[in-house]
Amino acid sequence: MELKRVVVTGMGALTPLGNNVPDFWSGLINGVSGADFIKAFDVSKFKTKFGCELKNFDPFNFLDKKEGRKLDRFTQTAIIASDQAVADAGISKDTVNPDRVGVIFASGIGGLITFQNEVTEFAKGDGTPRFNPFFIPKMILDIAAGHISMRHGFRGPNFAVVSACASSTNAIISAFTEVRLGRADIILTGGSESVISEAGVGGFNAMKALSERNEDPKTASRPFDKDRDGFVMGEGAGVLVLEELEHAKARGAKIYCEIAGGGASADAYHMTAPHPEGLGARNVMITALRDAGMQPSDIDYINVHGTSTPLGDLAETKAIQMVFGEHAYQLNISSTKSMTGHLLGAAGVIEAIACIMSVQHNIVPPTINHFTDDPELDSRLNFTFNKAQERPVNAALSNTFGFGGHNASVIVKKFVD
Incomplete structure (x- = not known):
C-alpha cells in the first residue's frame, strides 16, 4: 500500500499566552511567562499558589450558555x-465529505473539575445520591471528541486517546496514521486539559x-x-487539522507544514520517574526518525518535554545526546513549558x-527563566536560553x-510539493 502524505491545513489554540494561534506565537517568541497566582479557587492553604491559567477567557462568549453548562471546562x-x-x-460538512472527516482527541485527566464538584456536593449531604444527570457525560475523556464531531457533523473515525502528558502527541500520531x-481525508486532532482546581493542584502537590x-x-x-524545583500547571487546548495532501491541494487549502512521522515507546521503569538514562526517550526519538525516513542531521529544532523537574530534564538531555551525537550541538533545543507551564494532556x-x-517562520522560541547553569548538563548544547x-x-x-x-514524539517539516 502506498502511504499518503499528510499536511496540516488548520490550527486552533487556547493557551496561557493567548487565546488563538497568533497571540500564542507572539507570546512564545517574546519570552512571555503565562504564570500568575491562581484565581480559580482559594489557594491560601495550598503549597503551590500559582499556575498558568487562561486569561481574559469566558467560554460563554463562544458557546450557548444553556448547552455550555452541560460541558466540563476541558470540553468547552x-x-x-x-x-x-x-x-x-476552511472546511465544513457542506464543503467536504463528512463521512471522511474524523476527530481523534485527547486529554490526560478529563473532567476532574466536574468530578471534584459532584463528589464534594454529595459529601455535604445525608448520603442520598443526588447527582447532576450530566455528571458522567461531562466527566468522561471521550466526550470532547464526541462533541466536536456533533458540532460539525463529521462522521469519520472518532475516539479519544489517553497516555497522561503524552496524550495529545499520541492523538496526533493516531490521526496521522x-x-x-x-481511512480518512481529514482528521481534527489535539487535546485539552483543565485541572487547575483544588483536586488537581492538591494532588500534584502531594506527589511533590x-x-x-x-x-x-x-x-x-x-x-x-x-x-x-518542579513544573507549573497550565490549562488550555490545541487542535490541528490533518489532511491528505492531494485532498488539500484539490480544494486549494493553505498548507502549514507536512507531518513527517511519529513514534511511541515505554520507559518500563517507574510509575512517575523517567528512566534515569533516558532509554525510553531515546527509543521514541529513534522510532520517530525511522518512521519519517529521516536522519538525526535532518532535525534543526527539538521542542523538548522539559517540564522543569530535576530528573526529567536531565534524562531527556542524555537521550538527545545518545540519538543525535555530534549533531546535538548543531540543534536548537527549547522548552516552551517555561512560558506556558505544563498543559498535561494538551501539552x-x-x-x-x-x-x-x-x-x-524560521524562529526558535526560547527557554526562559534561565539563571544558573546546571553542571550536570552539557553546556555545549544550545537550550535557546532566554531569547528567541x-x-x-x-x-x-x-x-x-x-x-x-x-x-x-512527532516530527514536522516544511512542505515541499
Missing part, C-alpha cells in the same frame, strides 16, 4: 479551539511534582536551570503548534512524556 476549551481550526482550514493509510516558588511565580518554570499539541510555527533565535528550521521534533512511562 476543546470545542472552542476546534472551531478556530475548522475556520482556519488514519489519513496516511487512506509542582514548583513551590510562590515568591516569584513568573520565573517558577525553569527547565534546565540548576534550581528547577503535545500546543508544543506541536510551536514547532509548526517555528518551521513556518532566528535560524533555518526545516524540520522540528516535539517530545512529550507521561506518568506511567509513556513517550511520544
Whole structure:
C-alpha cells in the first residue's frame, strides 16, 4: 500500500499566552511567562499558589450558555479551539465529505473539575445520591471528541486517546496514521486539559511534582536551570487539522507544514520517574526518525518535554545526546513549558503548534527563566536560553512524556510539493 502524505491545513489554540494561534506565537517568541497566582479557587492553604491559567477567557462568549453548562471546562476549551481550526482550514460538512472527516482527541485527566464538584456536593449531604444527570457525560475523556464531531457533523473515525502528558502527541500520531493509510481525508486532532482546581493542584502537590516558588511565580518554570524545583500547571487546548495532501491541494487549502512521522515507546521503569538514562526517550526519538525516513542531521529544532523537574530534564538531555551525537550541538533545543507551564494532556499539541510555527517562520522560541547553569548538563548544547533565535528550521521534533512511562514524539517539516 502506498502511504499518503499528510499536511496540516488548520490550527486552533487556547493557551496561557493567548487565546488563538497568533497571540500564542507572539507570546512564545517574546519570552512571555503565562504564570500568575491562581484565581480559580482559594489557594491560601495550598503549597503551590500559582499556575498558568487562561486569561481574559469566558467560554460563554463562544458557546450557548444553556448547552455550555452541560460541558466540563476541558470540553468547552476543546470545542472552542476546534472551531478556530475548522475556520482556519476552511472546511465544513457542506464543503467536504463528512463521512471522511474524523476527530481523534485527547486529554490526560478529563473532567476532574466536574468530578471534584459532584463528589464534594454529595459529601455535604445525608448520603442520598443526588447527582447532576450530566455528571458522567461531562466527566468522561471521550466526550470532547464526541462533541466536536456533533458540532460539525463529521462522521469519520472518532475516539479519544489517553497516555497522561503524552496524550495529545499520541492523538496526533493516531490521526496521522488514519489519513496516511487512506481511512480518512481529514482528521481534527489535539487535546485539552483543565485541572487547575483544588483536586488537581492538591494532588500534584502531594506527589511533590509542582514548583513551590510562590515568591516569584513568573520565573517558577525553569527547565534546565540548576534550581528547577518542579513544573507549573497550565490549562488550555490545541487542535490541528490533518489532511491528505492531494485532498488539500484539490480544494486549494493553505498548507502549514507536512507531518513527517511519529513514534511511541515505554520507559518500563517507574510509575512517575523517567528512566534515569533516558532509554525510553531515546527509543521514541529513534522510532520517530525511522518512521519519517529521516536522519538525526535532518532535525534543526527539538521542542523538548522539559517540564522543569530535576530528573526529567536531565534524562531527556542524555537521550538527545545518545540519538543525535555530534549533531546535538548543531540543534536548537527549547522548552516552551517555561512560558506556558505544563498543559498535561494538551501539552503535545500546543508544543506541536510551536514547532509548526517555528518551521513556518524560521524562529526558535526560547527557554526562559534561565539563571544558573546546571553542571550536570552539557553546556555545549544550545537550550535557546532566554531569547528567541532566528535560524533555518526545516524540520522540528516535539517530545512529550507521561506518568506511567509513556513517550511520544512527532516530527514536522516544511512542505515541499
